[in-house]
Amino acid sequence: MFSSIAKRNLTQSLKTRSFASVASTDAGLPKKYGGKYTVTLIPGDGVGKEITSSVQEIFKNVGVPVEFEKIDVSGLPSDGKKADQITEAVESLKRNKIGLKGILYTPNDAINKSLNVALRKELDIFASLVLIKNIPGVDTKLKDIDFVLVRENTEGEYSGLEHQSVPGVVESLKIVTKYKTERIARFAFDFALKNDRKLVTAIHKANIMKLADGLFRQTVKDIGASEYPQIEVKDMIVDNSSMQAVSWPQQFDIMVTPNLYGSILSNIGAALVGGPGLVPGANFGREHAVFEPGCRHVGLDIKDKNVANPTAMILSSTMMLRHLGLNSYADVISQATYDVLKEGKIRTPDIGGNSTTTEFTKAILSKL
Ligand SMILES: NC(=O)C1=CN([C@@H]2O[C@H](COP(=O)(O)OP(=O)(O)OC[C@H]3O[C@@H](n4cnc5c(N)ncnc54)[C@H](O)[C@@H]3O)[C@@H](O)[C@H]2O)C=CC1
Ligand SMILES: O=C(O)CCC(=O)C(=O)O
Ligand SMILES: [Mg+2]
Secondary structure, three states, X not given: OOOOOOOOOOOHHHHOOOOOOOXXXXXXXXXXXXXXEEEEEEOOOOOHHHHHHXXXXXXXXXXXXXXXXXXXXXXXXXXXXXXXXXXXXXXXXXXXXXXXXOOOOOOOOOOOXXXXXXXXXXXXXXXXXXXXXXXXXXXXXXXXXXXXXXXXXXXXXXXXXEEEEEOOEEEXXXXXXXXXXXXXXXXXXXXXXXXXXXXXXXXXXXXXXXXXXXXXXXXXXXXXXXXXXXXXXXXXXXXXXXXXXXXXXXHOOEEEEOHHHHHHHHHHHHHHHOOOXXXXXXXXXXXXXXEOOOOOOOOHHHOOOOOOOOHHXXXXXHHHHHHXXXXXXXXXXXXXXXXXXXXXXXXXXXXXXXXXXXXXXXXXXXXX
16 A cells, blocks of 8 residues: 555664654655745744744755745634635645645634644545654653654544533544544554564553444554564553553554544653654655644744754654655755754753754754
């Protein structure tokens, strides 16, 4: 199915500290026009503008053959017409097939639905891929962490099907389908095969949600046993997985999860390796791929303060370049980013420094 998932193809020097090459689906890659790819750029809310500016500056400096088509979308209630913005973004992504995206804010009210979720559903970018790996130079309590989260991105607890039956009684539907579970399971196993990973763990709560999570658990196990006998498959209850993740994360290789457990585990994963500013991510469908920071934080509290860590966005952009087959550009940019982090002289406050986003970006530029 995902025949074009790239093998780890990084140079030996990068191997120990780079994330795996990323999955791409068997959909045709975007076409180049005038020698360049057009990529939809959605800076998003909070720190989005600052961290995507950092990527744009780096791409320009390196001469990456990518032209950005910028679309402003905001989840902030005050900011313009949501329906028009999201339609424009979806049309652009459908045209370009590929996007780089910051995170869109969702108010905690009963009215405004998540635009992030709407975009993922509309494009059917069903597989969220988040890479949790220690970065040399970023000190963490636990070491040698290197696991991948494959999260179902379009159903589960994020289905948004809720109603109040009578005042004080709310029903919230979690949808799990065999079809969508099979495809996320195959994505996880294909990714394992192509990236030399050996173990897929299905995360669930089948002891309580016997039908929904029972279906998820059993389907992953069945697909593993029948189609991927060379990959080991285990399952683990989500509560225990959370505990294991903060005590013995080295046991995990690939976790395949329903939607909400993936969000929670991506946050745990980010905390393990240094925070939300460091973890890259991507969303794949059959036709489209959208790259965005893996644990999807908005960072409204630090907006326009020039302190955001752009690493997650930069590494998401290098995943995107690998998806486009622009590996040499990806290698140069990720190497420079890792070098700056390893040296530790210039670092943003989230990882213990006092440098600005601009200074961090300049330090990367100086390595290129
Ligand atoms: N609140 C929202 O509108 C949305 C929330 N989410 C989800 O909700 C959960 C938590 O989100 P929030 O409470 O909004 O978290 P948040 O955006 O407030 O971030 C939490 C903390 O991390 C810091 N942070 C985030 N990005 C950073 C960066 N690049 N560099 C340095 N520091 C950074 C922030 O300053 C903040 O202190 C996550 O699972 C996220 O995926 C996802 C999309 C929208
Ligand atoms: O879009 C949102 O507001 C929240 C979504 C979320 O937590 C996630 O996608 O990880
Ligand atoms: Mg989340």
